[in-house]
Amino acid sequence: MQGQNVSLYEQFNGRYDFTFLGNTMNPQENTYQPTPTIFTTSAATLTLQPGDVVEKAFLYWAGCGTGDFDVKLNGVDISAQRTFSNVLQTQFNFFSAFADITTQIQTTGNGTYTLSDLDVTSFINLHYQNKTNFSGWAIVVVYYNPNLPLNQLNVYDGLQVVSQQQTQLNITLNSLNVIDNNDAKIGFLAWEGDVGLANNETLSINGNILSNALNPPTNAFNGTNTITNSSILYNMDLDIYNIQNNIAIGDTSADIQMTSNQDFVMINAIVSKLNSQLPDATISIDATNQACNSNILLVDFTVYNVNSTEILPAGTPIAIYANGEFIEYTETLTPIPIDGSWSDQISILLPFGIPSSFDLQFVVDDIGTGNGIVIEINEDNNEDSQAIIQNSSPTFNTLENLVSCNEGLTKGTFDFSHYEELVKTDSDQEVYFYETIDDALNQTNPIINTTNYIANTTPKEIYIRIENENCYGFTSFLLTTRNCPPTVYNYVSGNFDGYNDVFFIEGLRDIFLNFEVKIYNRWGKWLWTGNQGKPDWDGYVENGVDEKYAPAGTYYYVIYLNDPDYNEPLVGYLYLTR
Structure with a gap:
């Protein structure tokens, strides 16, 4: 046999109690049927007392065969949310299905409930051979009432079997806490019990056999409903027992034992109610x-x-x-x-x-x-x-300082876009560049243009914020400039038309601050001296007597950079035209 162990499904603590309603689809007990017959519709009535408020309602339906998992309750479509199954002798299949129908029961309240479209007709001929053709349904209703004592109510479910092949079934109900056994009770939803089969068929709790007016000690599963006092709930049982004298204060579990030497019985749901006034932290x-x-x-x-x-x-x-x-x-x-x-x-x-x-x-x-x-x-x-x-700073790679040509007064242009990847030790890290450490800390004013960044003065420190999933860290590198060799443009027009009017040396002014330029004619006579404080040479002769401007011709220059990186002067010639 196969099945699912009965275990705790949901627990309720507070002023709760429970009841059952449901009905069989068998027109008579299958043992006495002359021909296999079964209904697809049956009804039952819910009668709660004033002050009872529905907290939860669980619908179970079951039958022979591999299953019908879509039914209707009062015309409302219900699909199984959980299913159970069992097999007898490899060819006789049984199923049970579950759906939480709390909203529907809360909305409808007391009255008649009709379950329809539960169809196992295609399976009953096979099961009739074994007298296990059946189907039925039941609703477990948990309700609240402010006048009830504080109780602990547990709903257990599964699908376990006791039968001629397995004559004893033990189920342990855990998650109990009994502090007062007054009015303790337990309810059972079982399928396929037969009133005519009473061969050592017992139901016990903690070693004590349970019985009541409808359920003899040796025929516990006999097609009865103790809520309605009915004995014609063919091939299913909805029974509630008082267990006040069968469970002790302090118990945290209860042992349920079922025996049957002949009848095939499936336990689908068990509900226990015990008085309990305890916190649950x-x-x-x-x-x-x-x-x-x-x-x-x-x-x-x-x-x-x-x-x-x-x-x-x-x-x-x-x-x-x-x-x-x-x-x-x-x-x-x-x-x-x-x-x-x-x-x-x-x-x-x-x-x-x-x-x-x-x-x-x-x-x-x-x-x-x-x-x-x-x-x-x-x-x-x-x-x-x-x-x-833990939020540890990310690791990172050390970066080299960058050097570019001095564009004047230590100004420089830099490309450090590739540093975004070079600094990472993990591709998932995020990298941001800032001009100050405060900006990096506060994540304000990030540097957007890292390809053509202009530093107006150097040396300048660039700060990098590296972030991982949990933390961040900082590193930095320096931008510095060096005085690159100047470029001499050795043509002077000297006609003051706005084009090439002066002797222009690119990369000299504001870079080599102590430079000195001397101009000589072709015979070596000194004509002019320039420096940072004077304008570029436009042909003016400083020691001229008659002519203040030199005539067209070839002249020579000597540029003293006066820089420790350039010990030798730059020497060359230039052309002056008029």
């Missing part, structure tokens, strides 16, 4: 923040008491761990009401030597040893963890 890590290269971690967290039936007291301890090692302690400062929460922030000093990445764990109701001081509904949901990658 849970915690979440909401946000973490760590400054670059800091060992202080700021953590926002929230402690909840939402799945509870009692206030969570102030002073509930909270232990903080890194990779399982206790590093910090705090506690709640105020009582947290039922369905309430409390948020806070803590600064954690990370211990020396902690890895760059680690698991941060917050555990509520833990004094730092794994032990708590508050009795809770659930002691296994007190932890939240988050992977932390």
